[in-house]
Amino acid sequence: MLTYHLRMAFKSLRRTPILSALMIGAIGLGIGVSTTFVTGHYVLSLDPIPHKSSVLHYVEIDSWDPNRPWNDSEPDKPPIQITYRDMVGLMRSDIPTYQGGSFKASLYIHPDPKIGRPYKVDARMCFGDFFRLFDVPFEYGGGWDERSDRGPEPVVVLDQKTNQKLFGAQNSVGNLVRIEDRDFKVVGVLKPWRPLPKFYDTHNGAFDEPESVYLPFEFVRFFMVRSAGNTSCWKSVDWDDFLAYLDSECIWIQFWVQLDTPAQKQAYNDFLKSYVDQQKAIGRMQRPMNNRLLSVMEWLEDQEVVPEEATSLAIISILFLVICALNLIGILLGKFFARAPEVSVRRAMGASRASVFLQHLIECEVIALLGAALGILLAMLGLEAVNRLFKGMSDFHLDGNMLAVSVLMALVAGLISGFYPAWRICSIAPAVYLREQ
Known part of the structure; x- marks a missing residue:
């Protein structure tokens, strides 16, 4: 079933390439900015000698x-x-x-x-x-x-x-x-x-x-x-x-x-x-x-080694990602409701609300993951720029933990942007659109 939903998600993205690119770019920009500043805060907060810092x-x-x-x-x-x-x-x-x-x-x-x-x-x-x-x-x-x-x-x-x-x-x-x-x-x-x-x-x-x-x-x-x-x-x-x-x-x-x-x-x-x-x-x-x-x-x-500015920038960057995700709600509503007749036919043929909801939510998460890939590339460029700007101050880079955080933030952003549109499209009355057919 998951394979089917993924196939349908990619098919939907190919159907509207410009709109899909816009949404992926929005998530990517949000992930790029937030990952850059969250990584900065993370690096500044690391334990410099973890194997013996407690002694x-x-x-x-x-x-x-x-x-x-x-x-x-x-x-x-x-x-x-x-x-x-x-x-x-x-x-x-x-x-x-x-x-x-x-x-x-x-x-x-x-x-x-x-x-x-x-x-x-x-x-x-x-x-x-x-x-x-x-x-x-x-x-x-x-x-x-x-x-x-x-x-x-x-x-x-x-x-x-x-x-x-x-x-x-x-x-x-x-x-x-x-x-x-x-x-x-x-x-x-x-x-x-x-x-x-x-x-x-x-x-x-x-x-x-x-x-x-x-x-x-x-x-x-x-x-x-x-x-x-x-x-x-x-x-x-x-x-x-x-x-x-x-x-x-x-x-x-x-x-x-x-x-x-x-x-x-x-x-x-x-x-x-x-x-x-x-x-x-x-x-x-x-x-x-x-x-x-x-x-x-x-x-x-x-000693408050991590500057307050670094914490503030990390919080602001996460809020920027949330704004990017919220701005996609309207776009996704329009995209999903354009397929309302198709969804109505599927519902009439026995597809459950849960199945329709899951399909559209997975499509949102696919957009989010593609945005995460773009965002990670942008974050790498951003961190390289920070390293050049503050040469000799620190070594800002993405490690496994921050890559996982980036993907998690993207999935949460996909959930924020996609939950309401997916719920709305699975809640439509099929009869309305079937009569129009």
């Missing part, structure tokens, strides 16, 4: 001004970064599987003069656990160990682009790179790695590319380098005294831990409480206790 936690403690909250509009929230002195205190814990603070810096690389002049790069000052926390993939070598953190030892990890620029495509592990006024030994070269969003540091562009070089954190003391990202202070600080800056109440470090079990998480919560109590006892952290451990997705939601 990675962003650490927040409230070391801010006792007389005012960190965020006046959301007074219950603690600061979103921590101070250097608090990072040192938190690093003393042996509870997390991996842990570490990091921040973005700007440093100069001095390549071989044959290659070019010194140039500035974005650097990530971090601990060796950074690469294990976030499962950073390596092309050559690997990260450094705890001894290199303590030294600190002059070691560096390069991203693929920097390695290509300095050493070509070869394995550069063991070679030296001059950064600022010091030579660093290359211990690892990354594979292409670009988490979207850049969840480990959303403060400096959630969709920016990762940094070019990675250095042991404690080289901040040797370079006397400050954060190239956001730094917030509630007490005055002598900016000419770097050690005073490190000991200040300025927040500029992002701190992550990996807690693999509920018991580990509870133990770390207890550790945070004990640490804050100790700081309160020496006169710091006089605000109410407000420690938070946020999973990756909780952190991204807290």
Whole structure:
């Protein structure tokens, strides 16, 4: 029976090719627009590290001004970064599987003069656990160990682009790179790695590319380098005294831990409480206790990484598809009622209302599926245009989930546009048209 209904649907479409093309185009346009913007929202909302996002936690403690909250509009929230002195205190814990603070810096690389002049790069000052926390993939070598953190030892990890620029495509592990006024030994070269969003540091562009070089954190003391990202202070600080800056109440470090079990998480919560109590006892952290451990997705939601505009555009695009579907109701009514005499003959010969209704509804769904095929092509073009427009921001593309959503939206649109016309044509009185025959 389904084969018969499909054959009749295609026969009907061929009978009115211009009208059929118009309806397919309307659905296709609606699917193209809605799929483009829904996919954009979907990509921005994806879990950037799904296999371990539930065990990675962003650490927040409230070391801010006792007389005012960190965020006046959301007074219950603690600061979103921590101070250097608090990072040192938190690093003393042996509870997390991996842990570490990091921040973005700007440093100069001095390549071989044959290659070019010194140039500035974005650097990530971090601990060796950074690469294990976030499962950073390596092309050559690997990260450094705890001894290199303590030294600190002059070691560096390069991203693929920097390695290509300095050493070509070869394995550069063991070679030296001059950064600022010091030579660093290359211990690892990354594979292409670009988490979207850049969840480990959303403060400096959630969709920016990762940094070019990675250095042991404690080289901040040797370079006397400050954060190239956001730094917030509630007490005055002598900016000419770097050690005073490190000991200040300025927040500029992002701190992550990996807690693999509920018991580990509870133990770390207890550790945070004990640490804050100790700081309160020496006169710091006089605000109410407000420690938070946020999973990756909780952190991204807290930071509102998905722009409100993306959500609004996705909703508007779906409404546009609904409007396209509603506009087809009148066209389908006219098309179906033009066949009223034929339907009356079929009814007189024993066809049931349900059979007539199903046939016409299937015709609407065939139109919708053909429109979906056109819409998916339009969406692919639209997403390619978005990628070109926002080059380097994200990788918008259709995956299996979004293809399924596109087809589902098309079927729903076909149901919206076809249900009433199909019901009307199956409800006609055959006798009226048979008398006219």
